[in-house]
Each structure stands twice: as structure tokens, then as C-alpha cells.
Amino acid sequence: MTFLNCIADCNRHDLSRFTPFHMAGHSVGWMRTDTLPLLRRYDDVFDFASGIVSLAEHFEDCTSRSEALMKVARDLDAKDGVLPPWRDELYPVFADPTHPDFTPNGTALPLAHIIRSAVLFFGLPAWGVHLNGYVEDENGIKVWLARRGPSCFDFPGKLDNVVAGGQPVGLSIDDNLAKEAQEEASIEASLIAQASPEGSISCTVETPFGLSVGTTFVYDLKLPSGFTPRSLDGEVSEFLLLSTNEVMEMAATTAKTLYFKPNSALVILDFLLRHGLLDRTPDRANIAAALGREA
Numbered sequence: 075m076t077f078l079n080c081i082a083d084c085n086r087h088d089l090s091r092f093t094p095f096h097m098a099g100h101s102v103g104w105m106r107t108d109t110l111p112l113l114r115r116y117d118d119v120f121d122f123a124s125g126i127v128s129l130a131e132h133f134e135d136c137t138s139r140s141e142a143l144m145k146v147a148r149d150l151d152a153k154d155g156v157l158p159p160w161r162d163e164l165y166p167v168f169a170d171p172t173h174p175d176f177t178p179n180g181t182a183l184p185l186a187h188i189i190r191s192a193v194l195f196f197g198l199p200a201w202g203v204h205l206n207g208y209v210e211d212e213n214g215i216k217v218w219l220a221r222r223g224p225s226c227f228d229f230p231g232k233l234d235n236v237v238a239g240g241q242p243v244g245l246s247i248d249d250n251l252a253k254e255a256q257e258e259a260s261i262e263a264s265l266i267a268q269a270s271p272e273g274s275i276s277c278t279v280e281t282p283f284g285l286s287v288g289t290t291f292v293y294d295l296k297l298p299s300g301f302t303p304r305s306l307d308g309e310v311s312e313f314l315l316l317s318t319n320e321v322m323e324m325a326a327t328t329a330k331t332l333y334f335k336p337n338s339a340l341v342i343l344d345f346l347l348r349h350g351l352l353d354r355t356p357d358r359a360n361i362a363a364a365l366g367r368e369a
Contacts, residue, residue, distance in 0.1 A: 077326055077343055078357055081364040084277045084336045092285060095196050096128040097139065097185050100169040104197035104285045112156065116146055129186075139186035140164075147192035156195065158283050159227050163190040164243040171199035171287075176247050187243050197285035200240065203251045204338060205269060205293045206345045207236035207259070207303065215318050215349060217342070218303055220258065220310040222335065229335040233324070236303055236313065237261065238338060247291050258310060259303035261295075269295040272348065275340050275365060292341055294348075318351050340365065 093110060095103035105127055113120050113127065119142050121128045133139045150156045166184035168174050175182030193200050207218040218236040222229055239254035241247060251269065255261035276289045303313040324333040325342050334342065343352075344365050352358050359369040 076357060077352070077355065077361050078364060080325060080339055080343065081277075081361070084279055084340055087278050087280045087285060091280075092197060094126050095198075096126055097167060098129070098131075098169065100185065102167055102169070102171070102185065102196075102198060103287070105195070106197075106284055109156075109195065109284070112150065112153070113146070119146060136184055136186055139167075140188070143186055143188050143192065143196075147189050147195075150195060151191065156283075157191045158194065159191065161190045163240060164188065165190050165193055165198070165200055165240070166243050167198055174199075174201060174289075176201075176241060176245070176250075178246060184243070190240060190242070194281055194284035194286055197287060199287045199289065201289050201291065202238065202240045202337075203247055203254060203291045203293065204235040204341045205237035205251065205255060205259075205261075205266075205295055206272075206341065207261075207295050207297050208345075209297050209299050209301075209315070211299065215351070216315050217318060217321050217345070218259075218297065219314045219316060219321070220303070220305075221312045221314065223309050223311045226309060231311075232338075233314070233334045234310075234338045235341050238335075238341075241291070251291075251293060257307040258305060259313070260306055261297075261303070265297075265301075266295065269293040272344075273367075275337070275344055277337055277340060279336070288337055290337055290341055292344060294345065318346065318349075322346060322351065 092104040093107045094101055095105050119130055121130055133142050151160055164187040167186040167188055169185055209216050220234045220236050222232050222234050224230045237255045237258050241250055252263055252266050255266040272292045272294050274289050274291050278287050325339050346352050347362055362369040
């Protein structure tokens, strides 16, 4: 298996099985066509025409749209297997998801807020922040990784970036990174402030709950040699400090047999690419292109 297999497996989807979802005249998501009967009872909330599902036009602002989507989400949550476990976090729905604005009082106001658990059902773009924590000495680079706890709903026991979390409504990206870093790895504000933003990685993949359209804001942080991450929120079972050779060997497998949570594997590959650790890989240029990076 190769790094390209890993990237491809994190992007497997067939849009012919999905129906576009529109809101306020904008295409915002993709819904699995076989789930549309679940929405037919909400004829006051959704319009079905021309092969498109649209939130009804009489919902004219963020508040009314959010309330309508919350009502539907709570009903869907009562049906077994339709939504993943409920998580009380609100995610934004932007008219232009290619230019999300998470800054306080941002100008790109969301069309609506939606509960995190319903994002996959509606196939809406979602964002997160991930941190590559590493140490470097005369022997080279080693990377800190987190093993997801057994109680995590998705990918329990798989390896993750040292910090990884979703990007909710109400926090800037930097503030969210600082919050997640403290909760997940006990990285204090003064240290996380030294993290460098390294752009973003996107992937689109089918899941049992719908289409995952994800973008991860990537940060790198060179950690002190004596620092050891420690979980405060209980979502991590252990932290591992691994050589880049070990990480490369694990990342070369496909997502189905992956050691990593899939989107975290992409962040790791991106880290290896940017730090010159894939320079001798024959497919380096193709790997860069598949990750959306310059060769």
C-alpha cells in the first residue's frame, strides 16, 4: 500500500447516491437519497423539487433556519442509527464554505447553526483544528500522537494528532486550538501561542451517517524535549512519541486498516511532506497534489 492509497481512501464517495441540499438559494450540502423519505413529513420545513432538497424560503434568517433544523435533528435523533450520538455543539452553515469566517463578529455570517450530530446527515461542510506536536534533536524529528480512548464513538483506539477537535460556532480558530490543546494534551496557552498555522487539508468521504465534507486547519508546534502531553478530558487513552520512520510506515497503509483516524492520517502525511521527509518518495509530487499542496 502507498501514501496515495491512504489519501484516496479518505476521499471515497459517489455523489450519484446523494441529492443536493440548498438553503437560502445556496448549495450547502448533499443528502443520501435513500434517507429523503425521513424528511417527507416535514413539508413545512423542506421543499422537494427538481431533484433538490431545499430549506423552505419562509425561513429568512439564521435564527429561524437554526430552529427549524434543530427540531428536525431532535426528531431524527430519536430514530435508531440515523444520527451519530448527540453532541451539544453548534456548527455553522456558510453560504460560501470555501471562505468560512470564524473570527469574532466576522462578516461572513452563517446562514444557520446546526447541531454537530446532524452535520453528516445533511452532508454539510465541517471544520476542525489539528496540531502536529513534535520534538527535534540531533537524531531527527519525533512526533507526539494520541491514542483515542475506547469510549470514543468514532475510531476508538486509533491514533490521532496530539490535539484534534471540531470547530464550533462562537470561537475563533486560534481560540479553539488553545481550548482543545489545554483539554486534550495539557498544553498551556503560552506554549500553544507558539504554534504555526500551516494551512488546511480537506477530504470528502461517505460514512454510514451521510457525507463527510471536512476541512482541517493544521498547526505545527515544536514542543520542549521534556514535555509530556497529559489528557484532561479523558478522550485520550495514551500518548506516544514515535520516530518519523515509524509514523511513515503506519501512514502508508489504507484507511480501512489504518493505525490512524483517517483525517488525522492526512494531517500526518502533510507534516511529513512539508518537513522534507517524503522527498525521496517516488510519488512525492502526486502526494502533494492530492493533499492540495504545492509540489
